[in-house]
Amino acid sequence: MATIEAEPEFLQHACIATRMLNKRRQLYDVKEILVALKEESKAKIREYDKQEDKLRKKDLQFQESLAKFELLSKGNESKQLRAAKRALEERKLFENLSATHDEKILELEDKRSESHRLTGLLEKKKKYRDYLTNAARHLHLGPNQFSNHEDILSRHELLKQTKDRTKQRLEDLRQEIAKQQVEIDRNEEK
Secondary structure, eight states: OOOOOOOOGGGGGSOHHHHHHHHHHHHHHHHHHHHHHHHHHHHHHHHHHHHHHHHHHHHHHHHHHHHHHHHHHHHOHHHHHHHHHHHHHHHHHHHHHHHHHHHHHHHHHHHHHHHHHHHHHHHHHHHHHHHHHHHHHHTTOOTTTOSSHHHHHHHHHHHHHHHHHHHHHHHHHHHHHHHHHHHHHHHHHO
16 A cells, blocks of 8 residues: 655755646545545445344354243243253352463463563563673682672672772861861961
8 A cells, every 4th residue: 555755855946737646646545545444444344244244143153042942941830940950060060160260361471471580570680680790710719719699799799898988088187188188278378
C-alpha cells in the first residue's frame, strides 16, 4: 500500500502546478489506501457473517439435540434425576478444575517473575565477580595475596576508610592553615 509522504525538498522550490500534481498523486494514494481498507473491511465482515451463520447452525443443532434430550428425559424420571445429578457433579468438577487452573496460572506467573528477578540478580553477581577477577588480574595480584573475593571486598572497604580518613585529615589541615594565615595577617597588620 502507498503511504502519504511529506513534500520532497525539491518540490519546495517547484512551481505551484507541480506541487498540485504531487498533492493530487498523494490524494490518489490516500484514496487507494482507503479503498483497500474498505475491501479489507468488507472481507472481514463477510468472514464474520460466515462464522455467525456457522454458529447459528450449530446453535440450531444444539437446540434440536436439547429438544430430543428433553423428550427422552421426560419419558424416564430416574434418567432425568441421574442426568441432573451428573451435570451438577461435572459443573462442580469444572469449577474446581477452573479454579485450580487459575491458581496454577497465577503461581506460574509468580514463578516466572521470581525466575526473571533471580536471573537478573545472577547476571549482576556474575558481572561483579568478573569485575573483581579483572581487577585482581589488572592489579597483578597473585593467588596468595587474595584467596577469594571476600578478601578483595574487605581490602576495598579498608582502602575506602583510609581514603575517607585522609580526606578528613586534609580538610582539618586546610582549616588549620587558614586559621594560621588569619593569625599571621593580624600580626602583620600590628
